[in-house]
Every structure is written in structure tokens, then in C-alpha cells.
Amino acid sequence: MSMQIYPSILSADFARLADEAKAVEGAECLHVDVMDNHFVPNLTLGVPVVESLRRATDTPLDCHLMIEDPDRWAPAFVEAGASSVTFHVEAAAAPVRLAREIRAKGARASMALKPATPVEPYEDLLPELDMLLIMTVEPGFGGQSFLDIMLPKIRRARALIERHGLQLWLQIDGGVSADTIERCAEAGADVFVAGSAVYGAADPAAAVRALREKATAAAPSR
Numbered sequence: 001m002s003m004q005i006y007p008s009i010l011s012a013d014f015a016r017l018a019d020e021a022k023a024v025e026g027a028e029c030l031h032v033d034v035m036d037n038h039f040v041p042n043l044t045l046g047v048p049v050v051e052s053l054r055r056a057t058d059t060p061l062d063c064h065l066m067i068e069d070p071d072r073w074a075p076a077f078v079e080a081g082a083s084s085v086t087f088h089v090e091a092a093a094a095p096v097r098l099a100r101e102i103r104a105k106g107a108r109a110s111m112a113l114k115p116a117t118p119v120e121p122y123e124d125l126l127p128e129l130d131m132l133l134i135m136t137v138e139p140g141f142g143g144q145s146f147l148d149i150m151l152p153k154i155r156r157a158r159a160l161i162e163r164h165g166l167q168l169w170l171q172i173d174g175g176v177s178a179d180t181i182e183r184c185a186e187a188g189a190d191v192f193v194a195g196s197a198v199y200g201a202a203d204p205a206a207a208v209r210a211l212r213e214k215a216t217a218a219a220p221s222r
């Protein structure tokens with residue numbers, strides 16, 4: 001299992017997005033937070049910005065949709081060039097149909113769980129997904145403190161993935177830093193979103209490498 005670091009451009013300078021994307025070109029993916037001021041109390045960007053980012057960088061884009069009605073909007077983010085599209089199960093009307101549509105359009109399908117949403121009810125859906133996102137803060141803002149109480153959920157999700165022999169990646173998002181990444185890797189996460197820990201660093205590319213090294217060293221051998 002290789003450890004992947006996805007810098008979140010929520011913590012980047014939005015007036016210099018092309019440069020900010022280039023600053024982390026060693027990262028496996030760029031994490032793009034889409035917020036609609038309804039599903040979460042914040043507003044960020046939409047399809048046109050994703051299209052422009054796609055032209056500005058070779059790094060694949062991972063779009064995290066914190067929006068109402070992802071059933072309607074997610075396909076447009078695949079068409080805009082996202083390699084991976086994450087919808088929130090709390091907002092999706094038909095998560096299986098939506099995951100299949102995202103895959104059919106050529107992107108990886110991912111489903112997110114807010115901190116209070118348990119993973120167990122979705123066990124049967126996991127084969128429909130390429131990635132599961134467990135939020136480790138309440139979605140909406142960067143720079144929040146990591147919720148340690150999510151570690152048991154990460155462990156239970158990893159156990160479900162192994163029990164079913166699935167290949168899906170287990171992503172965590174929120175409060176990931178040099179101080180918290182090791183316990184997440186130990187618990188079974190393999191894809192780490194980091195906003196402030198990357199873009200708040202003097203050298204974002206070096207911060208990505210340092211996070212990946214810590215996660216790799218802490219990951220259990222499977």
C-alpha cells in the first residue's frame with residue numbers, strides 16, 4: 001500500500017492557483033474543495049475553475065464536492081477534467097447510481113462521510129467505489145483541529161475493506177499534519193489531504209515529501 005499526499009488548494013492563494021498547483025507537482029493529486037454555502041457554510045469554486053486548473057497543471061485533480069444535489073453536478077466535474085470525484089453520502093439521493101455514473105464517465109468514484117456518519121450502513125456499497133473519504137473535521141473550512149475520535153472509524157473502515165478484499169483507497173481530510181498523520185496511517189488510511197500543513201509551510205513541496213515519509217514509516221505492513 002503506497003501512501004499518497006493530496007494538497008488542498010483551499011489553503012492556497014486563489015489569485016495564483018496555477019503557481020500554487022506547480023508548487024506541489026510532486027504530489028499524487030491536487031485536492032479541490034467545492035463548497036456551495038448550503039451543504040457547508042462556505043463558498044469556494046465551481047466547474048470553470050476546475051477546467052482552468054486542468055489546463056494549468058499535469059497533476060491529477062481530486063474534486064471534493066461539499067454541495068447539495070451532487071447527483072446533478074458531479075458529472076460536470078468529470079467532464080471538466082477531474083480524475084477523481086467525491087460526493088457526500090449525506091447529500092446524494094442515489095449514491096450507487098451516482099458512483100456508477102462517475103466511473104462510466106471515466107473518473108474514480110469516491111464517497112465521503114461527515115464525522116457523525118457511520119461507515120457500517122454503507123458496507124454493501126463499498127465495491128461501487130474507488131475511494132472512501134472519512135472526514136476528520138466537520139467539512140467547510142481549512143485549518144481546523146484533527147478529530148482524534150475518528151481514528152476508530154478509520155480502523156473499522158480499513159477492516160471492512162480487507163474483509164471484502166477490496167482495492168479502494170481510504171482517504172482522510174481535515175487537520176492532517178506532521179503531528180497527526182502517523183496515527184492516521186497506523187489506523188489504515190492511505191490517502192491524506194493536507195491544506196494548511198502544505199500551503200502554510202515555507203516549502204510546500206518539501207512538506208508533501210515529509211508527510212509522505214512519515215505516513216510510509218507509520219503504515220502497518222499488509
Ligand code: DX5
Binds near residue numbers: 011139176196197
Ligand atoms: C475542509 C476541506 C479540507 C480542507 C483541509 O472542509 O474539505 O480539504 O482544505 O484543510 P486542513 O488540512 O488545513 O485541515
Ligand code: ZN
Binds near residue numbers: 008031032033173193
Ligand atoms: Zn476536502
